[in-house]
Amino acid sequence: MSQRQVLQVFEQYQKARTQFVQTVADLATRPQNIETLQHAGVMSLLRPLLLDAVPTIQQTAALALGRLANYNDDLAEAVVKGDILPQLVYSLAEQNRFYKKAAAFVLRAVAKHSPELAQAVVDCGALDALVISLEEFDPGVKEAAAWALGYIARHNEQLAQAVVDAGVAPLLVLCIQEPEIALKRVAASSLSDIAKHSPELAHTVVETGAIAHLAQMILNPDSKLKRQVFSALGQIAKHSVDLAEMVVEAEIFPAALASLKDPDEYVRKNVTTLIREITKHSPELAQIIVHVGGVAAVIDYLGESKGNVRLPGIMMLGYVAAHSENLAMAVIVSKGVPQLAICLEEEREDHIKAATAWAFGQIGRHTPEHARAVAVANVFPKLLHLYLNTQNSEDLQVKAKKALKSILQKCTYLPALEPLLYEAPSNILKHVICQFSKVLPHDSKARRLFVTSGGLKKVQEIKAEPGSAIQEYIDAINSCYPEEIVRYYSPGYSEALLERIDNYQPV
């Protein structure tokens, strides 16, 4: 045959290969095709195409592999077992930017499923190659590399440490300063994944000067970027007081409070998480947040949101109130208690109700003023029901009981204590009676009210062992009243009177 005919055979083969690989890549975008592709043995067919002479075929094959591995972890394991990773890593250093993007995509898709796969990716030496890609000019390549590194670092502390040891943190901080929004997003997300595991890693991230750049991006209009930025700041601040102070010194407040009105739900949630992580460490930090108006903003946020995203807000209020009674009074003054009562009413999830109960306990336990504010919001019956309802989880019951006990020990607001007399079990009743015995000796109006509302009658009906604490309190209460009244209300008095009729002889 002539030379042209010979070459034509090769051209046809190349066209066939190109078409195959492009079609597979297109099919791999749809999840329903992937099963079929897997059964047809696409992995073994794609592998040699990675080493193809034509660059387009290589890139398309890498892209198809990435999409397949992205779908589920069996395919990702198949990629690892097929020894494809070393080839990819090698070519990551060599080839042009489209191939680098595709290869980084494959590494990301493999690493995202589980720590073992991520470890396998790291073991092939992918980290150095990815770091080199991070130093490229093309923003797409940087984005793909940063994303892959973020997914590797996400799983556990050792992997994050390995990523940091490869020298990734300064490069990510440089990526954050780039003008492309997608790159900023991915870099912020990767920093967040690195910093979340331990204080040392968070320190490493902070030493590269990440906080200043993250703080600058708070007012960026892009919602997804703000999500990642606030998440990163929250992960940094959560570990220790110093880190939280560094985050606060970057002067993110009060600008961060404006993001509490962002239309995107996750931005609001991440801001609230950040505020929670800051306030939980020390009273000074909580004081800063209170002064800046953070408490009011978070309470409004609680009013506007529903469901699981309320949890960080509720915990933040609890942490603020826990530090000192000044701060708890600040929470009360900012109208936090009615809002928390609404949350307790509306939410159905146990862990949110447990958090609300805990927050109430922290607010009300300081002084009688605080306990009164909590009592006025009609919270006690609800807490009691939460405690007594056996269908609730253990955690919820325990938290409700603790909250109730700690508030009751300071409560002197009698109208709220009265309903508890009727329904409470004995360990709660003890505290209720104790409070009554403290207040009644000094207040005559309260004594009168106590009698007319039937409280004295109920108290007489309580059976207590003599010598126990309850008996002492009951005696203290009885000693506030003249003996006739006590006898009148004691159980069995009407029978005793009637018996006297039997024994009475008219003159």
Added chain:
Amino acid sequence: MATLVKLYSQLEQIKEQYFIRNRIAEEHRKRENQAAVKIQSWFRGCQVRGYLSHLHKNATSIQKIWRGFIARKLFRHRLKAAYFIMKIHFYKKMAVKIQKRWRGYYVRKYIHNYYARKRYLEGLTRKNNQIRRDLEEFAELQRRERERITLEKEEREKNIQAQRLHFLLSTKQCPGVYNSPFKTEPDEMELRLRRVKPRSAPKERKTPKIPPDLFNLTPNRDRLPPIHQKPQGPFRSSLEVQQQRYRPLEPSLRVATSITALEEAREELRRQEWRTRVIDQPFLPFLNASPKKRYEGLMHTSTPFEQVGYGIKHFREEQKEDLQGKKPFKTVFTTCHIFDKFGRLYSNAGNIV
């Protein structure tokens, strides 16, 4: 003697009388003795009583005076004590006042100031309300902004739609689709069609500003010539490709400056000067900055250009007559011996010794 005889006659009588009287006296002696004793004892008693009462009076007097003295002394002591106690009470009251004030101040300053706390809580409420208002306003602004953007986008899309469908405009003869004769008012789309200019042929895109000498070298960006029959690989967008292919020439500074740049710049400077100079007289600063200061001229200008009258005509002039008998100056000085030993070593190695 008569008396004697008388007496002797009476002797018996005397003896009788003597015995009678003795007997009588003897009889009365006891009684009289007792009476005498009684009288004497009574008198002695009176004496003694008188004496005793005298003594009593004196003793009473002494005791009276003494007791008065002691009592007055006691009274003075008591008075002093009462005065002291009164003063102590007064001091205690004053001390209570001071302590009251101090304790109030101390508690308020260091332990717990109720009014400061009240003010703090009020301030906090105000700040909270302000923050709430600000956040509401901000949220409102953002919402309006977003609504405005969506409205504008819709508007633009509708305009593009109207541009494409410009042929549906109603004419005098035949009402268009959107201008139904059964309705009183034409439809909103009809009005839009009337307003909007029909899409003209794709116009010349504005070329970026490039210097005129490089104009001929940059290629035409209007049309993208087809490269392959089939579409490109799946991961390149056409925008990217176009940008890559027709990346504008980024010449270096040297290439971009024309050869006559210097002359042009000078010309430009001259033109600028001609344009901007409004006043021809340059603004001179004040000649006399400090009018009080006298101007000290240079010595060269202020001294007359004349011979110096020192005694010699010129500076280097020598008076030969005065120097007749004198020896000329020694121009060579005596040597100092610092460098005598220089290079002269103790050993033969340097070979100067």
